[in-house]
Amino acid sequence: MPASSRSPSSSPTTTASVRTDPDETTTARVYFLRDEKVSPVGRTVDGRTPARGALEALLKGPGHDTDLVSSIPSGTTLLGISVAGGVATVDLSGEFASGGGSLSMLTRVAQVVFTLTQFPTVTSVSFHLDGSPVNAIGGEGVLVDPPRTRSDFEDQTPAILVESPLPGTRLESPFTATGTSNTFEATYLYSLTDAAGTVLAEGFGTATSGTGTRGTFSQEIAYAEAAPGTAVLKLFESSANDGSDINVVEIPVELS
Numbered sequence: 001m002p003a004s005s006r007s008p009s010s011s012p013t014t015t016a017s018v019r020t021d022p023d024e025t026t027t028a029r030v031y032f033l034r035d036e037k038v039s040p041v042g043r044t045v046d047g048r049t050p051a052r053g054a055l056e057a058l059l060k061g062p063g064h065d066t067d068l069v070s071s072i073p074s075g076t077t078l079l080g081i082s083v084a085g086g087v088a089t090v091d092l093s094g095e096f097a098s099g100g101g102s103l104s105m106l107t108r109v110a111q112v113v114f115t116l117t118q119f120p121t122v123t124s125v126s127f128h129l130d131g132s133p134v135n136a137i138g139g140e141g142v143l144v145d146p147p148r149t150r151s152d153f154e155d156q157t158p159a160i161l162v163e164s165p166l167p168g169t170r171l172e173s174p175f176t177a178t179g180t181s182n183t184f185e186a187t188y189l190y191s192l193t194d195a196a197g198t199v200l201a202e203g204f205g206t207a208t209s210g211t212g213t214r215g216t217f218s219q220e221i222a223y224a225e226a227a228p229g230t231a232v233l234k235l236f237e238s239s240a241n242d243g244s245d246i247n248v249v250e251i252p253v254e255l256s
Helices: 050-060 102-116 150-156
Strands: 025-034 037-046 078-084 087-092 124-129 160-164 175-181 187-194 199-206 215-221 229-238 245-255
Touching: 025 050, 025 102, 037 050, 037 102, 037 150, 037 160, 050 078, 050 102, 087 102, 102 124, 102 150, 160 229, 160 245, 175 229, 187 215, 199 215
Parallel strands: 087 124
Antiparallel strands: 025 037, 078 087, 160 175, 175 215, 187 199, 187 229, 229 245
C-alpha cells in the first residue's frame, strides 16, 4: 500500500530516487479529480523511484478510470524532481501552465501537491517550469511560493478523503479505512455493501477534528462472512437538515 501522508518537523536531505531492490515495485497513490476535488487511485510504480513514478503516472492521466479527470494539460512532461528538507522541488515542462482558468490552475497544482505529499519525506512542494523556479502558475497567478502544502487546497479537498483502501483493493476482514475529513463534529458514517446489496458492515466513527478543521481518521471495519466478489465501501455524513446522505464517497473494492 502507499505510504501515508505525514508531516515531520524536519527531514534529512535526500532525493526522490532512493534505490531499493531493482526488481521491486510498489503501489503509489495518484490524485486525479472527481467533481473538482482530488481523488486518489493506485498505480504500480518503480519502487526505486516512487515519487518520480507517481508523478509520471499522474501526467499520463486517469486512463481507464473514466469517472475521473485531470486538470493537467496533455503533453506536460516531468523534467526533474528532488527532495530536501521536506520540500519536493518538481520541474515540469511549460505545458503545465497552459490553458484553463483559476480553478483549473488550482486543481492541477493540488494534484501534484497531494501526489507528492503522500511520501513521508515530503511536506510541501516547490515548482519549476522548464528548469526555472516560478512564484505563480498560469495567467491566473496561482501562487506556488512559498512551497505549497495540502492545507493550501482545502477547497479542492472533499469533505471526506479516503486514502485507504483505494479503488480495486482486495480486502480481508477486518481491514482499516484511513484518510482525512472535515465534517460536522468530526463524525462520519460508513457501510460495506456487497454486489447483491447486502450490508455486510455499518457504523460510525470520529476523526481527530472537524467542523471547519480537517482531521485524520483510522477506522477498523470487520464484516460478516461473504462470498468473494465486488463490494462498495461508503463513507458519508448524515444531513442535519433532513437526515439524507451527504458528502458521500464510494470506493469499489474486492472481497477475498
